[in-house]
Amino acid sequence: xxxxxxxxxxxxxxxxxxxxxxxxxxxxxxxxxxxxxxxxxxxxxxxxxxxxxxxxxxxxxxxxxxxxxxxxxxxxxxxxxxxxxxxxxxxxxxxxxxxxxxxxxxxxxxx
Amino acid sequence: xxxxxxxxxxxxxxxxxxxxxxxxxxxxxxxxxxxxxxxxxxxxxxxxxxxxxxxxxxxxxxxxxxxxxxxxxxxxxxxxxxxxxxxxxxxxxxxxxxxxxxxxxxxxxxxxxxxxxxxxxxxxxxxxxxxxxxxxxxxxxxxxxxxxxxxxxxxxxxxxxxxxxxxxxxxxxxxxxxxxxxxxxxxxxxxxxxx
Numbered sequence: 001x002x003x004x005x006x007x008x009x010x011x012x013x014x015x016x017x018x019x020x021x022x023x024x025x026x027x028x029x030x031x032x033x034x035x036x037x038x039x040x041x042x043x044x045x046x047x048x049x050x051x052x053x054x055x056x057x058x059x060x061x062x063x064x065x066x067x068x069x070x071x072x073x074x075x076x077x078x079x080x081x082x083x084x085x086x087x088x089x090x091x092x093x094x095x096x097x098x099x100x101x102x103x104x105x106x107x108x109x110x111x
Numbered sequence: 112x113x114x115x116x117x118x119x120x121x122x123x124x125x126x127x128x129x130x131x132x133x134x135x136x137x138x139x140x141x142x143x144x145x146x147x148x149x150x151x152x153x154x155x156x157x158x159x160x161x162x163x164x165x166x167x168x169x170x171x172x173x174x175x176x177x178x179x180x181x182x183x184x185x186x187x188x189x190x191x192x193x194x195x196x197x198x199x200x201x202x203x204x205x206x207x208x209x210x211x212x213x214x215x216x217x218x219x220x221x222x223x224x225x226x227x228x229x230x231x232x233x234x235x236x237x238x239x240x241x242x243x244x245x246x247x248x249x250x251x252x253x254x255x256x257x258x259x260x261x262x263x264x265x266x267x268x269x270x271x272x273x274x275x276x277x278x279x280x281x282x283x284x285x286x287x288x289x290x291x292x293x294x295x296x297x298x299x300x301x302x303x304x305x306x
Contacts, residue, residue: 002122004253009129011245013136015238020140022234028190029140032152036136039159043129050167051258057273060167060265061280064174069287071178076294078182078189 006047014040027081031074038070118262121165128165131158145190149183156183167264 017036024030042063049059132155139151156179164172274280 002125003256003258004250005126006129007249007253008245009133011242013133015242016133016136016140018241019234019238022237023230024140028145028148028186031186032139032148035152035155039132039155043159043162046163046166046168050262052256053259057265057269058277058280060171061270061273062283064171064270065280065284065287067175068178069291071182072291073294075182075185076291078185082189082192 003047003051006043006051010040010043010047013043031077034074042067118260121262124165125162128158128162132162149187149190152183167262171265171267171270 013036017033017038017040020033020036021030024033045059045063135151135155135158139148139155142148142151160172160176160179163175168175
């Protein structure tokens with residue numbers, strides 16, 4: 001098996017994910033690009049453990065746990081977005097006003 | 112544990128599968144219409160599953176497929192509702208009837224502003240810098256690896272043995288469970304306050 005090809009293709013997939021998550025503002029595209037980053041990590045982890053050492057029971061167990069956990073986490077993100085759905089009028093979310101940019105009124109209130 | 116010694120066919124399969132994974136990943140990002148986007152995302156997940164299958168997961172791929180399918184289903188439902196309600200909200204606010212409007216998104220209009228250019232240039236520079244560093248620093252290191260001549264296939268019984276002997280996995284599960292519980296409870300509290 002060609003480890004160089006696996007390494008470079010997974011790193012390319014990771015970079016596609018990073019590029020898309022930096023570029024797009026649409027929330028569904030950001031979630032899809034997070035999937036690419038996540039899949040690239042699994043491919044790299046599995047490829048290295050299987051090709052270099054031949055046995056990968058620990059790696060397989062760890063990956064199963066990690067996959068279930070991260071998908072649960074992503075499911076929570078979607079649940080959160082879905083439950084706050086009526087706040088968003090279009091398909092674009094403005095992160096600059098809520099998540100990364102804090103004003104003093106957000107902490108202390110308007111009065 | 113089973114061992115596979117002839118790895119030539121698997122190597123050629125991996126070339127095809129990883130190329131398909133990369134192609135479908137780009138296609139699912141580029142597509143504007145969300146139904147096509149989800150079709151390509153499905154193919155991306157399918158070929159990623161094929162890759163796990165060839166690299167030694169074998170029947171455990173189906174275990175990985177269960178959370179993936181659950182997540183993809185919930186994501187699709189979210190996208191579907193968003194398409195319908197986004198049009199509905201606009202029509203309620205403006206008082207006009209938008210029921211004839213198609214649910215496909217319009218592509219983002221390109222304008223040559225300073226902020227827009229920076230928005231495109233910064234990710235390109237960032238990613239090209241990372242891939243340059245990857246290629247320059249890692250290629251000689253990777254070529255020095257001695258690749259194993261046989262591949263081992265893990266079964267569920269091996270995993271059960273590993274869980275019962277290696278307690279670090281149980282500790283990791285416990286820590287992860289606490290972490291997820293905290294995030295879940297924070298989400299629920301936030302929603303209840305709003306309600």
